[in-house]
Amino acid sequence: MEISEYVNPEGLRIDGRRRKELRKIEIEMGKLEQVDGSALFVEGFTRVMASVCGPKEVENRSKAVEDKAFISVEFLSATFSTRKRTKMSKKDRRVLEICSIIRKTFEPVLQLELFPESEISIFIQVLQADGGVESACINAVTLALIDAGIPMIDFVCSCTGTYLDSFCILDTNFIEETAGGSILIAAILAKSKKVVSTQMKISRLKMENFTELLELVVDGCSRIYDLMEDATRKRTKEQLNSQTALIK
Amino acid sequence: MINEPQRIVTPGEILTQESDFLRGHGVSLQNNQLTATISGVVEKVNKLVSVEPLKSRYNPHVGDIVIGRINEVMRKKWKVEVNSTQNAILSLSAIILPDGIQRRRTSTDEMNMRNFYKEDDLICAEVQKIQWQENKIFLHTRSLKYGKLKIRSIDYLLLILGVNGYCWISSPETVPKIDKKNTDKNNWWVSTHQKTDFEKDLSTDPKSAKLRIRKRFIDDESQRYKSFTQEMREKIARTRNSIFVLSTLNMTIDPIAIMKIYSKSLSLQLESKDMLEPNNMMNLIDAKEEEKI
Amino acid sequence: MDRLSFSEQCFIIQGIKDNIRNDARTRLDYRYFSIETGILPQTNGSSRLRLAGTEIVVGIKTEIGEPLKESPNDGRIEVSVECTFSTSERRSKEVLNQEITAMMQKIYSGGKAIDLTNLSILKEKKCWILYIDVLVLRSDGNLFDGVSLAIKAALFNTRIPKVQVVPGERSGEIEIEVFDEQQSEKINIKNVPICVTISQVSGFVVIDTTVYEELCIDSSLVVAIDSSSNLFGIRKYGNDGIESSSLIEIINLASKAGQNLHARLDSLLQFEEKNRIQNSLDLDFIHQK
Incomplete structure (x- = not known):
């Protein structure tokens, strides 16, 4: 599809948003049975489901780490998730990449020393992909881990931005992401705003533009944090209410 | 309060x-x-x-009564799955031997471990000690109340609510031992791991615990298996569904709550199997607003 | 991860014999299930089924492609099923995926479930390929039934875009013009079958087995049947044999159960259709704050 401009003179993007506007986010936690924690993270049309089992006894004893828990990640992108149906095999580079990113992002954040010789299994399924998929995965995993009650030092919130057409744009959809601009995916620790993970696809970006993009994305992460924190709090409140409810 | x-x-x-x-x-x-x-x-x-x-795996405390499933038979010990961050350990020295005598374990005992407990068996045990640093839990079944959970021929119902979130059916003697505070926090785990397909025996008879003693280490348990009456099965199923209702709705599971749901279902003339339908579940707990399940 | 002690197995088997199962159902009772359609706006049709602890998502996408040589005037249907968890120890994930995929592929793409000629665009040259992709997120037993119910619901939700074949720029070439969504068409699901799994336990037959009950069964028969009791496929699983007289009985049973299931599903789908809020197609990108 030929697009002449990604941001029109009125400042509107192809889906009607402004440059710094996030898509609508919906969060559902704890709806999956038989797992320790689960979360559904929906951002616009992007829909990712994450579930967590653990900490539990390691299945494969050779993988057990003596002084802390070890994280295993499984990622699946549904064939119907993309506009054009694509089958991604387990050995696909992209799959391995995302698994590795998730592991590296959460290893320093979770208090793994509390669970020596245990395993925490993370499962991610992308049900629908419309840009910002890696970010949605990170956010969904954060929420699923919280739902499972696994201690972590802070929320990890992620957002994607791109420098396209001389504009910095936040929360890219699929079209904006594949338009050839420079893409920055960042994840931060919510309270300290420390960046814990970044991925970049840069095509000749000037330093000042990069700085602007980084600031924009970090700000986006903060705003997403507010929504995630709110959803977590609501869910905890709900659980507290049910547990202390008296049956008449 | x-x-x-x-x-x-x-x-x-x-x-x-x-x-x-x-x-x-x-x-x-x-x-x-x-x-x-x-x-x-x-x-x-x-x-x-x-x-x-509000939701996590079982967090053990010494003295807790738990229900677990034997995962592995190892040398001089069993590994027991108890819904915690690690499988618990039940060592050969921590069980009561069939003859009831306190003696040193012999190599014969070591070889016959499967005669005591084998893989997939369910046991009821008490947490003996915990090694926090290494994340290890140790269990013992050194009391007549504990041991393998098997079907008995019964005329009464008995319910065990393991503090770790698994239910069998416990005698009322063990229930007070579960700290009320723990009950609030811990018993709702049944909702995340709904292993309530265990049989239930709900008893109000304190002597019932003693009746479960006989240590039998014979493989062919089917010989001893006596069938339940229809009535008993109905009660069991209704109890099981009551617990399920509580767990699906994330509510605390304790004997009082279970009895309330149980009697409510009877007074509403609900068939046991219909208890699990969302509308009926709401009626059972008297919810006023529409809740999304 | 699902295991049972001997006592538990005895209890379940005896319960089946006594016609009061662990959750108080009789041998022929089905559990409660709920269905949602249209949950994935980027697909042509989608559904999400919840049957006790089972959760299944189906996405259907249509693509223009070439018909098979053997059936040049028909469209194509391709089914693929993926279980994201290994749902039992007995059958590994891959084997389970294969078995369910094979069954579903057979019953839905045979040409009688859905009229494949309707999917043809230009005879011998172009046709619609309907890709039915199933994702099993969690299983609580009775997967064949669950998957087929979810597939039927997704088909109900599917819209095939209207197309027109026009001559291309150069002679002999053709182009296919795809009209926009408002003009897409529904699929006729009158003859779409669903699976009913009937399991045998110690001589008794049971429907809608839970994960634990499945560890106690001797064998099972999966019967694909439509709402008019026409058979679309039969597959047997398990080690024990089934006597031919029992076989007929079982199929009759499946037919009755199938009727009920179809009726239940259809009424749920109609209900949802009526109450559908037009929001899955709205582009609502307004920031929440």
Whole structure:
């Protein structure tokens, strides 16, 4: 599809948003049975489901780490998730990449020393992909881990931005992401705003533009944090209410 | 009773500015401030601050009565799955031998471990000790109340609510031993691992615990298996569904709540199998607003 | 991860014999299930089924492609099933995926479930390929039934875009013009079958087995049947044999159960259709704050 401009003179993007506007986010936690924690993270049309089992006894004893828990990640992108149906095999580079990113992002954040010789299994399924998929995965995993009650030092919130057409744009959809601009995916620790993970696809970006993009994305992460924190709090409140409810 | 509203915190939230608190569960020191690491309710006892999660795996305490499934038979010990962060260990020296005598374990015993407990068996045991650093839990079944959970021919019902979230059916003697506080926090785990397909025996007879003694180590248990009457099965199924209703709705599971749901279902003339339909579930707990299940 | 002690197995088997199962159902009772359609706006049709602890998501996408040589005037249907968890120890994930995929592929793409000629665009040259992709997120037993119910619901939700074949720029070439969504068409699901799994336990037959009950069964028969009791496929699983007289009985049973299931599903789908709020197609990108 030929697009002449990604941001029109009125400042509107192809889906009607402004440059710094996030898509609508919906969060559902704890709806999956038989797992320790689960979360559904929906951002616009992007829909990712994450579930967590653990900490539990390691299945494969050779993988057990003596002084802390070890994280295993499984990622699946549904064939119907993309506009054009694509089958991604387990050995696909992209799959391995995302698994590795998730592991590296959460290893320093979770208090793994509390669970020596245990395993925490993370499962991610992308049900629908419309840009910002890696970010949605990170956010969904954060929420699923919280739902499972696994201690972590802070929320990890992620957002994607791109420098396209001389504009910095936040929360890219699929079209904006594949338009050839420079893409920055960042994840931060919510309270300290420390960046814990970044991925970049840069095509000749000037330093000042990069700085602007980084600031924009970090700000986006903060705003997403507010929504995630709110959803977590609501869910905890709900659980507290049910547990202390008296049956008449 | 705590009258002040309970404070809910989320990971990364600063708990208190005061520096002289001790760190309990769910709290860590970040930048010299006590911060929460999980989402839950703040508990302050004297100078100890901790955050209690509303949902997590079983957190063991010495003296807890748990129900577990034998996962592995190893040399001189069994590994027992108890819904915790590690499988618990039941060592050969921690069980009662069939002859009841206290003696040293012999090599014959070691070879016959499967005669005591084999893989997939269910047992009821007590937490003997915990090694926190290595994340290990040790169990024992050194009491006549504990041991393998098998079907007995019964005329009464008995219910065991394992503190770790698995249910069998326990005698009323063991129930008071479960700390009421623990019950509030721990029993709802049945909702995350609904292993309530265990048989249930609900008893009000304190002597019932003693009746479960006979140690039988014979493989062919089918010989001893006597069938339940239709009536008994109905009761069992209804109890099981009552527990399910509580667990699906994330409510505390204790004997009183179970009985309330049980009798409500009878008074509403609900068939046991219909108890699990969302509308009926709502009626059973008398919910006023529409809740999404 | 699902295991049972001997006692538990005895209890379940005896319960089946006594016609009061662990959750108080009789041998022929089905559990409660709920269905949602249209949950994935980027697909042509989608559904999400919840049957006790089972959760299944189906996405259907249409693509223009070439018909098979053997059936040049028909469209194509391709089914693929993926279980994201290994749902039992007995059958590994891959084997389970294969078995369910094979069954579903057979019953839905045979040409009688859905009229494949309707999917043809230009005879011998172009046709619609309907890709039915199933994702099993969690299983609580009775997967064949669950998957087929979810597939039927997704088909109900599917819209095939209207197309027109026009001559291309150069002679002999053709182009296919795809009209926009408002003009897409529904699929006729009158003859779409669903699976009913009938399991045998100690000589008794049971329907809608839970994960634990499945560890106690001797054998099972999966019967694909439509709402008019026409058979679309039969597959046997398990080690024990089934006598031919029992076989007929079982199929009759499946037919009755199938009727009920179809009726239940259809009424749920109609109900949802009526109450559908037009929001899955709205582009609502307004920031929440």
